[in-house]
Amino acid sequence: MPPLGSRNHTVGPDEAPVTLVEYGDFECPHCGRAYPIVKSVQRSLGDELRFAYRHFPLVKVHPHAEHAAEIAEAAGQHSKFWPMHDLLFQNQTALEDEALIAYAETLDIDPVWAARALAQGLFGDKVREDFASGVRSGVNGTPTFFINGVRYDGSWDAASLLEALVVAAQ
Amino acid sequence: MVLPAGTTAPDFTLNKSPDATLSLSELRGHPVILAFYPADWSPVCGDELALFNEVLPEFQRYDAQLLGISVDGVWCHKAYAKARNLEFPLLADFEPKGEVSRNYGAYRTKEGFSERALFVLDVKGVIRWSHLSPIMVNPGADGILAALEQLSQPAGAGAS
Numbered sequence: 001m002p003p004l005g006s007r008n009h010t011v012g013p014d015e016a017p018v019t020l021v022e023y024g025d026f027e028c029p030h031c032g033r034a035y036p037i038v039k040s041v042q043r044s045l046g047d048e049l050r051f052a053y054r055h056f057p058l059v060k061v062h063p064h065a066e067h068a069a070e071i072a073e074a075a076g077q078h079s080k081f082w083p084m085h086d087l088l089f090q091n092q093t094a095l096e097d098e099a100l101i102a103y104a105e106t107l108d109i110d111p112v113w114a115a116r117a118l119a120q121g122l123f124g125d126k127v128r129e130d131f132a133s134g135v136r137s138g139v140n141g142t143p144t145f146f147i148n149g150v151r152y153d154g155s156w157d158a159a160s161l162l163e164a165l166v167v168a169a170q
Numbered sequence: 171m172v173l174p175a176g177t178t179a180p181d182f183t184l185n186k187s188p189d190a191t192l193s194l195s196e197l198r199g200h201p202v203i204l205a206f207y208p209a210d211w212s213p214v215c216g217d218e219l220a221l222f223n224e225v226l227p228e229f230q231r232y233d234a235q236l237l238g239i240s241v242d243g244v245w246c247h248k249a250y251a252k253a254r255n256l257e258f259p260l261l262a263d264f265e266p267k268g269e270v271s272r273n274y275g276a277y278r279t280k281e282g283f284s285e286r287a288l289f290v291l292d293v294k295g296v297i298r299w300s301h302l303s304p305i306m307v308n309p310g311a312d313g314i315l316a317a318l319e320q321l322s323q324p325a326g327a328g329a330s
Contacts, residue, residue, distance in 0.1 A: 058220060059224065060223050060255045060257070131224075135312065138310040138312040139310065141217045141220075141221060
């Protein structure tokens with residue numbers, strides 16, 4: 001898996017002993033189920049964990065996933081990637097363009113600019129880059145997790161994921 | 171055992187729709203990806219083919235043609251492809267049942283369906299990479315892409 005760089009969105013210290021990377025799709029119901037689980041392991045591990053999210057929109061089955069990913073990147077340009085990431089996972093059934101632009105507005109991002117960013121695909125390249133890196137790294141569906149750079153094929157219920165992260169941190 | 175790298179891929183002609191057939195030899199000149207899978211509609215296959223469907227633009231960068239193959243019939247394939255928006259052909263290894271899968275060493279006689287097996291063929295129709303997955307494991311697309319990348323290297327440049 002390509003290492004994390006300044007283009008990636010991370011939470012937690014760069015020097016944390018364990019890094020969890022999720023390749024996800026904002027319209028994917030499994031990713032929606034994983035969202036509170038990731039939050040819970042973040043709470044449990046605190047500064048021991050660095051979490052990163054990369055885009056893997058399955059656009060042929062999820063018609064809103066591409067624009068949802070792009071609006072998250074657009075928000076990221078205003079240092080609001082994570083608030084947008086949370087809003088999207090909390091509102092998975094309302095991901096039409098109008099809804100995405102409204103979420104941008106609630107985060108104090110100019111809705112006219114946000115609409116233009118979607119219409120012109122300003123952040124499409126960034127999303128495709130994430131997707132391509134996932135394909136090359138063996139992402140085989142969403143969500144796919146990597147722990148310290150190694151694909152995690154185990155169960156991702158909260159207890160199993162936490163245990164795997166604790167082991168990796170040692 | 172699935173046919174290994176270095177073997178000439180056995181030719182075949184199978185239905186790709188209720189009224190059209192496709193022969194492997196028609197694709198000479200392009201790299202070809204053969205994805206044998208157990209059945210339409212079963213959840214893991216769904217994920218595998220759905221993933222490949224999303225990755226098609228990456229395959230196309232290598233001018234590669236992807237073909238899905240299972241023992242399901244043409245009407246089943248047609249309904250399945252439509253439901254999942256699949257944009258590559260699904261071939262019906264239906265009569266004689268599983269014959270092509272057998273020729274590639276990718277048939278489970280006891281269960282009566284194809285293995286979950288992948289083959290990457292070069293422009294001359296020679297198998298350059300093959301992979302057998304456990305039935306319930308989605309193999310991902312990284313192995314295919316690595317094989318296609320190897321094919322696109324100038325002769326002698328790719329070690330293997």
